[in-house]
Structures are given as structure tokens and as C-alpha cells.
Amino acid sequence: MGTVVRVLLGHHGDAEVGPGLVDLAVNVRQAPLPPWLSDPVTASLSTLAAYPDGATARAAVAARHGLPPSSVLLTAGAAQAFVLIAQAFRAATHPVVVHPQFTEPEAALLAAGHRVTRVLLPPPYTLDPTLVPPSADLVFVGNPTNPTSVLHPSSALADMARPGRILVVDEAFADTTLGPSGEPEPESLAHRTDVPGLIVLRSLTKTWALAGLRIGYALAAPDVIARLAAVQPLWPVSTPALAAAAACATPVAVAAEAEIAHSLAADRAHLVSRLAEIPTVTIAAVPQSSFVLLQIPGADKIRLTLRAAGFATRRGDTFPGLGPDFIRIAVRDPATTDAFVEALKAAIPG
Numbered sequence: 294m295g296t297v298v299r300v301l302l303g304h305h306g307d308a309e310v311g312p313g314l315v316d317l318a319v320n321v322r323q324a325p326l327p328p329w330l331s332d333p334v335t336a337s338l339s340t341l342a343a344y345p346d347g348a349t350a351r352a353a354v355a356a357r358h359g360l361p362p363s364s365v366l367l368t369a370g371a372a373q374a375f376v377l378i379a380q381a382f383r384a385a386t387h388p389v390v391v392h393p394q395f396t397e398p399e400a401a402l403l404a405a406g407h408r409v410t411r412v413l414l415p416p417p418y419t420l421d422p423t424l425v426p427p428s429a430d431l432v433f434v435g436n437p438t439n440p441t442s443v444l445h446p447s448s449a450l451a452d453m454a455r456p457g458r459i460l461v462v463d464e465a466f467a468d469t470t471l472g473p474s475g476e477p478e479p480e481s482l483a484h485r486t487d488v489p490g491l492i493v494l495r496s497l498t499k500t501w502a503l504a505g506l507r508i509g510y511a512l513a514a515p516d517v518i519a520r521l522a523a524v525q526p527l528w529p530v531s532t533p534a535l536a537a538a539a540a541c542a543t544p545v546a547v548a549a550e551a552e553i554a555h556s557l558a559a560d561r562a563h564l565v566s567r568l569a570e571i572p573t574v575t576i577a578a579v580p581q582s583s584f585v586l587l588q589i590p591g592a593d594k595i596r597l598t599l600r601a602a603g604f605a606t607r608r609g610d611t612f613p614g615l616g617p618d619f620i621r622i623a624v625r626d627p628a629t630t631d632a633f634v635e636a637l638k639a640a641i642p643g
């Protein structure tokens with residue numbers, strides 16, 4: 294694939310933000326760190342002379358998911374895990390990326406020399422496992438998926454597993470999802486040990502506003518984790534990031550995460566109901582995460598008008614399977630949403 298494709302795949306919401314702009318382009322929650330998180334991170338600064346030791350954080354993350362520590366690999370954000378997988382499974386002959394989704398898995402595969410098959414889900418972007426070719430031996434899918442905000446059923450994902458296939462489920466936003474009765478992470482496969490070849494990726498940078506700290510992890514069978522660890526750089530996760538990982542794995546953190554998911558659901562419902570006031574705006578898929586994908590005729594130009602009005606949104610055309618009529622916006626508090634909706638109404642040519 295060419296340079297243009299790589300440039301488009303390398304575009305992310307952080308490139309859209311700027312001084313004075315309200316940030317609806319990056320799906321990181323905007324909130325101060327709670328003391329149970331900031332205190333250990335700050336305390337870790339007094340130990341920076343020592344090389345990092347991930348054992349405590351690894352054990353904490355494993356306990357959170359009911360897995361042995363050998364099933365956990367801490368990474369510098371989920372983004373590092375894509376690179377490790379692409380390198381560790383260089384021998385894969387038929388890597389498949391299910392789009393639209395976050396573009397870094399495909400970018401990491403291309404950088405490692407893989408030839409990638411794209412499976413493009415049609416609207417409303419729900420997973421159809423039969424679209425994945427049987428010969429696929431390394432498959433990437435997001436759940437919930439960025440940028441569509443669609444949450445796929447765990448049963449459909451588990452059905453995609455095969456002997457001889459590595460199935461990577463990117464759950465970077467799993468902690469933003471709730472089931473019909475309000476249960477957290479209803480479709481997560483994080484705790485599953487019965488799905489062959491499964492790798493679940495998690496990020497702590499979104500809900501916990503730690504994008505600059507770089508912390509996430511992979512969950513998989515110990516032999517798969519060992520293969521990823523073998524290609525990981527030495528000391529890949531800093532001591533403050535390890536402190537954050539341990540803090541975010543405690544019962545206090547898990548309970549706080551669920552509370553945040555509930556308040557996010559209320560903020561998202563407000564956003565959806567306000568957007569319904571604008572006839573030319575279509576919500577492209579049922580949103581179940583911290584962002585919403587919009588389809589609006591001429592969205593590429595509307596995005597620039599919104600920018601001039603002080604709102605940064607995420608362009609949709611760099612996502613395989615979407616196009617110039619799409620933009621993605623983060624769910625924010627109702628006051629920000631109200632101001633954005635007014636700006637959007639004004640930006641749509643009448």
C-alpha cells in the first residue's frame with residue numbers, strides 16, 4: 294500500500310485539536326485524576342532512579358480480570374500492543390482488519406511488512422463474522438469499535454475464533470459500555486480463557502485521562518503473552534505508568550469506572566436527543582461508547598466551519614469504509630453538547 298494510505302491511517306483526533314478549540318476530536322475523558330490515582334503516580338516520582346519493575350502492576354491487573362499474571366502483558370498504551378502483535382506474528386499469511394475501526398492495527402501490520410485484507414462492514418456497522426475469510430490467521434476487530442461506537446455481541450466475536458487463528462479484540466473503550474440492565478462491560482471477553490487464540494487489548498488512557506502517560510495491556514494465553522513479550526523493548530512501561538495500572542485495577546477503580554459509564558450514558562442520551570433536532574444529521578450507528586459517528590451531507594466542509602466556530606471534531610474520511618460525509622464527536626457534558634449543537638445548526642448550509 295502507498296504512502297497516502299499510510300498517512301491517512303496515521304491521522305488521529307489529536308491532530309485536530311488546537312489552542313482555543315473545544316475538543317470533541319479526541320475520545321479521552323476530560324477530568325482531573327482522582328486522588329487514589331494521582332497519589333500513587335506522584336509518589337512513584339521519588340523512585341525514578343530505579344528501573345521499572347512491573348510485577349506488582351501485572352499481578353493487580355491479572356487479579357482484576359480473574360487471570361494469572363502470565364496472561365497479562367503491560368504495554369505503553371494499547372497502541373504498543375498492535376506493534377508487538379504485528380511483529381510477533383510476522384509468519385501470519387492472511388492478516389485481516391475489520392473496518393471501519395481504529396487505524397493503528399492496520400498501520401502496524403503494514404509497517405511490519407504484512408499484506409492486509411480489509412473487511413468493510415456495511416452500515417449499520419454490526420459485525421458479520423461470515424465476512425471474515427476462513428483462511429484469515431490474524432484478525433483485528435474493535436469492541437466497542439472506534440469510530441462507529443458499535444458494541445458487538447461477545448458471542449459473535451468468540452465465534453470468529455479458530456484453531457490456528459489469532460483473534461485480536463481491541464477493548465480500549467470496553468469500560469465505557471453498559472448492558473441493558475446497567476451492567477458494566479457486558480460484551481467484554483477480557484476474562485475468557487476458553488476462546489482459542491484470543492488477545493484482548495485494554496487501554497487505561499481513555500476513561501482515566503492518561504493518554505500522555507501511555508499505559509494499557511494485553512490479555513491472552515500465557516504462550517501468546519510470551520511471544521508478545523519476546524518482541525517488546527526492555528523496560529517498556531515507566532514506573533509512573535505502572536503505578537497507574539495498579540491503581541486502576543483496584544475494586545475502588547472498577548466501581549468508579551462503572552459510575553463514569555453511567556454518567557456517560559446520560560450525557561450520550563442528551564447528545565443524541567439534541568442531534569435529533571437537526572434533520573440533515575444522521576447518527577450513523579447505535580452509539581454505545583464515549584463518541585458518536587455522524588453522517589451529514591458535506592460533513593468535510595461543515596467540520597471546517599465548526600473549527601472556525603471553535604469546535605474541533607474528528608474527520609471521518611480517513612477511516613476505511615467511511616467518507617467525506619462523516620465526522621466523529623466525543624460525548625461531553627450537556628453544556629458543551631448544547632453549545633456544540635447550536636454551532637452545528639449554524640454550520641449546516643440552509
Ligand SMILES: Cc1ncc(COP(=O)(O)O)c(C=O)c1O
Pocket residue numbers: 369370371372373395435438439463465466495496497498499504507508509
Ligand atoms: C480503538 C482504540 N484502540 C486503541 C487506542 C490506543 O490507545 P492507547 O492510548 O492506550 O495507546 C485508541 C486510541 O485512540 C483507540 O481509539
